[in-house]
Amino acid sequence: MRLGRFQLNHISDGSIRLDGGAVFGIVPRVLWERKLRPDDRNRVRLGLNCLLIRTPHEAILVDTGAGRKYSPKEQDIYGVGGEPDVVARLARLGMEPGDVDLVINTHLHFDHCGGNTRREGAAVAPNFPNATYIVAREDYLTATGRNERTAVSYRSENWAPLQESNQLRLVEGEQEIVPGVSLVHTPGHTPGHHSVKVRSGGETVFFLGDLCATTAHVPLPWIMGYDLFPLTTLETRKRIYARAAAEKWLLLFDHDPDVVAGVMSRQEGRYVVEPVPWED
Numbered sequence: 001m002r003l004g005r006f007q008l009n010h011i012s013d014g015s016i017r018l019d020g021g022a023v024f025g026i027v028p029r030v031l032w033e034r035k036l037r038p039d040d041r042n043r044v045r046l047g048l049n050c051l052l053i054r055t056p057h058e059a060i061l062v063d064t065g066a067g068r069k070y071s072p073k074e075q076d077i078y079g080v081g082g083e084p085d086v087v088a089r090l091a092r093l094g095m096e097p098g099d100v101d102l103v104i105n106t107h108l109h110f111d112h113c114g115g116n117t118r119r120e121g122a123a124v125a126p127n128f129p130n131a132t133y134i135v136a137r138e139d140y141l142t143a144t145g146r147n148e149r150t151a152v153s154y155r156s157e158n159w160a161p162l163q164e165s166n167q168l169r170l171v172e173g174e175q176e177i178v179p180g181v182s183l184v185h186t187p188g189h190t191p192g193h194h195s196v197k198v199r200s201g202g203e204t205v206f207f208l209g210d211l212c213a214t215t216a217h218v219p220l221p222w223i224m225g226y227d228l229f230p231l232t233t234l235e236t237r238k239r240i241y242a243r244a245a246a247e248k249w250l251l252l253f254d255h256d257p258d259v260v261a262g263v264m265s266r267q268e269g270r271y272v273v274e275p276v277p278w279e280d
């Protein structure tokens, strides 16, 4: 997809299966199962949708999916690993891992930064050898200060090798990474969670991250059980949704298994999303 002077591509890392109850938080199954059908182990299949932004000067990858560093037991639990990964998808566009200049992680949950690194024999190495990886310092502090409840989501193998190779750049707060590509602080899922705003030619594309993971999660109280501060998510959603609807941003859904993009509007007091076909 073309956006002003940018070329945007949806890059999939495949899919992951997570417990439907956890994915939909306080929403009862009788409501959510109509939107995403659970399998016989109560898991719903979620996409691992990443975004490639090519400016005239650099290639930027937003999130890297779950990656492939899983034991057979983890592969069974999460249903990961059976599909082409981000590197294979980039290759279909004629790109080598070394062509990626910047990687932005919306946050450090394993399903967003697992593809930062890969297994190389007994070691773990950066997946993108020439890239600078951008992570919000606040999110890094949550990840490295993980506790009994959050530990399962954070794996240091996804960022520690980048520190060793001097490729990790911790940034403070909202900022423009390159002209037209900005980090927007969208706290709640994690305190340091950032969405990515891409603006060119008068149009805005907004990669939500886990602020709103699928089109099924658009209603304000449909917040994932994984969110560390769900009431903060609610406030962030109100602020972002209002602007997204008013300015007709093209919203990208990082975990929707079917819908990559959509435009939000407010109808009879509720926010709804109209899917927009995405053509790479």
Ligand SMILES: [Zn+2]
Residues within 6 Å of the ligand: 109, 111, 112, 210, 255
């Ligand atoms: Zn996620």
